[in-house]
Amino acid sequence: xxxxxxxxxxxxxxxxxxxxxxxxxxxxxxxxxxxxxxxxxxxxxxxxxxxxxxxxxxxxxxxxxxxxxxxxxxxxxxxxxxxxxxxxxxxxxxxxxxxxxxxxxxxxxxxxxxxxxxxxxxxxxxxxxxxxxxxxxxxxxxxxxxxxxxxxxxxxxxxxxxxxxxxxxxxxxxxxxxxxxxxxxxxxxxxxxxxxxxxxxxxxxxxxxxxxxxxx
Numbered sequence: 001x002x003x004x005x006x007x008x009x010x011x012x013x014x015x016x017x018x019x020x021x022x023x024x025x026x027x028x029x030x031x032x033x034x035x036x037x038x039x040x041x042x043x044x045x046x047x048x049x050x051x052x053x054x055x056x057x058x059x060x061x062x063x064x065x066x067x068x069x070x071x072x073x074x075x076x077x078x079x080x081x082x083x084x085x086x087x088x089x090x091x092x093x094x095x096x097x098x099x100x101x102x103x104x105x106x107x108x109x110x111x112x113x114x115x116x117x118x119x120x121x122x123x124x125x126x127x128x129x130x131x132x133x134x135x136x137x138x139x140x141x142x143x144x145x146x147x148x149x150x151x152x153x154x155x156x157x158x159x160x161x162x163x164x165x166x167x168x169x170x171x172x173x174x175x176x177x178x179x180x181x182x183x184x185x186x187x188x189x190x191x192x193x194x195x196x197x198x199x200x201x202x203x204x205x206x207x208x209x210x211x212x213x214x215x216x
Contacts, residue, residue: 189216
């Protein structure tokens with residue numbers, strides 16, 4: 001007979017495969033405070049700059065209408081054309097229902113032609129002035145000339161202009177008469193005196209070219 005096989009040795013326990021504990025996950029760090037948002041900028045439109053002052057509108061002139069200017073208008077022309085050409089023009093005459101007084105102011109602003117319709121009763125000094133509030137010295141520039149005409153009615157006894165003043169004085173005034181200064185008037189007609197005033201210096205200084213013409 002075959003001999004007995006010995007008992008197989010007892011197998012040891014299989015080791016329990018114990019997995020180690022997973023480490024604890026660290027705590028999630030606290031999120032930092034969100035930074036304070038800056039103030040939103042105020043949405044304002046930039047200030048608009050002041051509007052520039054509009055220039056004066058040019059004077060509207062209608063050539064087919066009547067136009068009136070109260071200030072000085074300057075027309076220069078050129079070296080080859082006239083500054084002004086007139087087809088027809090009227091000049092204002094100041095008609096005075098009186099005779100010249102002993103010292104008679106002749107205001108250019110009232111009309112460069114002045115007609116005294118009452119018979120002269122005395123000789124007179126004429127004083128040439130721009131207006132009652134403005135002297136000829138301030139109105140007339142050096143190198144400018146104006147001409148004034150005095151129409152004087154004469155009766156049977158005639159009188160005449162004995163002296164020429166400007167702004168009430170003969171200072172700086174040199175008067176030259178055409179054919180010599182008058183010594184009498186002309187009876188029963190109209191004596192026309194013309195005075196061309198030339199301002200020659202700012203002091204002021206004037207040359208006056210005067211004439212007397214008889215109309216009868």
